[in-house]
Amino acid sequence: MAKKQGEVKLLGIRGSPFVCRVVIALKLKGVEYEFIEENLGNKSDLLLEYNPIYKKVPVLFNYDKPVSESLAIVKYIDDCSKGDPMLPTKPYQRGLAHFWSNFIDEKIVPAVRKAVFTLDEVEREKGIEESLEALQFLENELKSKFFGGDEIGFLDIAATIIAYWVPIFQEVTGLQIFTSDKFPKLYNWSQELINHPIVKESLPPREPLLAFFKGVIEGLSASK
């Protein structure tokens, strides 16, 4: 991976859990990078040119070569930079990491979204139920301090959204999905994760995020 300042660029927005995955990975690997703030209300030519399919952040540029999609980017950073690997090196553990990271994006994130960003009672209840069921699978999967063992790894990075964003969603909506009662192991893990020095300095500040998501939820009510 490029070592010189300015040769690695990350196009993103500060409050996104998907962008944050990439920030954590870059910091863990000690890669210097330039952060380019995207404006999703008025998407940049850079974004439209280099991620024409999803038109979403993050996009990482290494020597101008773009990679999109947060999990693909984190794997890419792992593949092309030195330092301890973030993905397990043993094939079976690696296979599980691929599986569980997809599970977070395909099951947990949509279920939580359904629970949080709706005014429809039935839809919300369905979202809560699906979230609880999905989190239980992850709770059962956690066998050590981190998913990566004693140190944080690929799956921990993928799951940051649960540790940091879901509690914010709960505070905004009053929902009780991810609590220490329901998921004691996962809750302890989340505290370890968000207090890990690299993760801590990578997370966007809590207050502006709270305010932002309050706005989103109030916007929903206003437009009903």
Add this chain to the structure above:
Amino acid sequence: MAKKQGEVKLLGIRGSPFVCRVVIALKLKGVEYEFIEENLGNKSDLLLEYNPIYKKVPVLFNYDKPVSESLAIVKYIDDCSKGDPMLPTKPYQRGLAHFWSNFIDEKIVPAVRKAVFTLDEVEREKGIEESLEALQFLENELKSKFFGGDEIGFLDIAATIIAYWVPIFQEVTGLQIFTSDKFPKLYNWSQELINHPIVKESLPPREPLLAFFKGVIEGLSASK
């Protein structure tokens, strides 16, 4: 990967494009395996126990250790068996292979499903439009005989559904989505792929698949 007969088991159904990905990967790597036919109408205890989240095939067992999800399984086979790698070894190409394989499952497959398995005119038109747009991105991405270069690789395996199943869907429904006129490069690629000796012997026979999907489509009409 297990070398002895019976130590690698694949739980699947013959007609599934996702199971077929795993079959191709195992054959490319010369791995002996036992195929266990699943009955999706009456799911086996094996499936419910080892893939409780998705309850879907394929599930691969290597020395009894299960891995689910076709793309995760193919990566796992690649990681733990000898022979030429299926995923690119260069990090950037590897990153792109991750990106494009997800694109197939997240964009192309849902768009084609929407076009094919509906009786709703508006929905179908939307599905066709999304399929054409998505296939165009893939057409632009194809730079050589195969996505993997001169030899088939991970992304070719992921895209088998386009080469073999989509034409069957078209024959059943009369839709024209993936044609040599619209996608000349992708069409040539599809012919190379389905005539590749390993792929050819891995594909389920065409006639029963045609009959099966005719049944599915007629079932849709009957239940309107």
